[in-house]
Amino acid sequence: MVEELVQKGWAQFPPEPALRDWSEVARRVALARIAEPEERAQWLQCEGTWFVGIDTLSNDAQGRVDGSPALSGIAVSVATALYGRLPLHRGQVSVIYPGYPRPRKGEGEGAFRYRQKRDAAHVDGLLAVGDARRRMLRERHAYILGLPLTQAGPGASPMVVWEGSHHIMRRAFAGALEQVEPRDWGAVDLTEIYHAARREAFETCARVPLPASPGAAYLVHRMALHGVAPWERGAEAPPEGRMVAYFRPEFGDSSCADWLNLP
Ligand SMILES: [Fe+2]
Numbered sequence: 538m539v540e541e542l543v544q545k546g547w548a549q550f551p552p553e554p555a556l557r558d559w560s561e562v563a564r565r566v567a568l569a570r571i572a573e574p575e576e577r578a579q580w581l582q583c584e585g586t587w588f589v590g591i592d593t594l595s596n597d598a599q600g601r602v603d604g605s606p607a608l609s610g611i612a613v614s615v616a617t618a619l620y621g622r623l624p625l626h627r628g629q630v631s632v633i634y635p636g637y638p639r640p641r642k643g644e645g646e647g648a649f650r651y652r653q654k655r656d657a658a659h660v661d662g663l664l665a666v667g668d669a670r671r672r673m674l675r676e677r678h679a680y681i682l683g684l685p686l687t688q689a690g691p692g693a694s695p696m697v698v699w700e701g702s703h704h705i706m707r708r709a710f711a712g713a714l715e716q717v718e719p720r721d722w723g724a725v726d727l728t729e730i731y732h733a734a735r736r737e738a739f740e741t742c743a744r745v746p747l748p749a750s751p752g753a754a755y756l757v758h759r760m761a762l763h764g765v766a767p768w769e770r771g772a773e774a775p776p777e778g779r780m781v782a783y784f785r786p787e788f789g790d791s792s793c794a795d796w797l798n799l800p
Pocket residue numbers: 659660661763
């Protein structure tokens with residue numbers, strides 16, 4: 538499983554009882570949060586077809602939520618084996634509803650087409666900085682852990698990942714960052730090399746959807762190109778939508794080169 542993540546840039550893990558129990562608690566807590574007007578005002582995007590839900594889950598650093606045990610399971614063990622035990626932030630609860638995607642507020646025609654045709658594919662942590670929206674490494678995530686909270690069919694906007702794209706990205710980022718002090722990486726303009734690497738990934742990597750059920754989990758490599766597939770007409774999902782909790786813990790020390798060099 539460790540090798541799979543390192544080689545392919547993603548790994549899926551079958552349902553486990555402990556995670557199924559955790560996902561039931563998390564789902565209940567998330568639904569209550571999503572019903573709050575302030576949360577909806579902030580996070581309901583794309584004309585009501587996507588609840589973005591950053592920091593929505595009220596878990597602690599070990600993933601305990603509303604009295605649940607700490608987050609556990611094979612995916613967590615794999616991530617810990619590779620990257621050590623990193624404290625968890627409050628989980629993102631990303632919910633997709635029928636009709637996704639609709640344009641996000643302020644999104645131009647080109648960006649919306651990219652959302653429709655290319656799943657709004659991106660690498661996490663490369664934020665668009667300033668008016669010129671230059672891509673810079675502002676968040677150094679170790680990995681992405683996805684934990685489905687509702688039972689949804691394969692047409693209900695699964696995450697999609699470009700298999701092996703993290704190898705392309707790593708080569709590109711290494712070229713730009715290796716000669717720079719790690720603590721200064723956030724100031725390096727990665728826009729051009731990121732866009733070139735993205736084009737290469739679209740041309741040469743398979744696009745793999747990752748639908749999964751509550752109790753299951755998936756890991757996506759921090760440099761893997763990934764996005765969210767459009768909702769297919771007639772896709773199966775409960776009224777509360779296709780709901781996934783995400784954890785993307787960050788490496789704590791910005792003076793070391795872990796983000797670039799670890800597996
Ligand atoms: Fe992402």
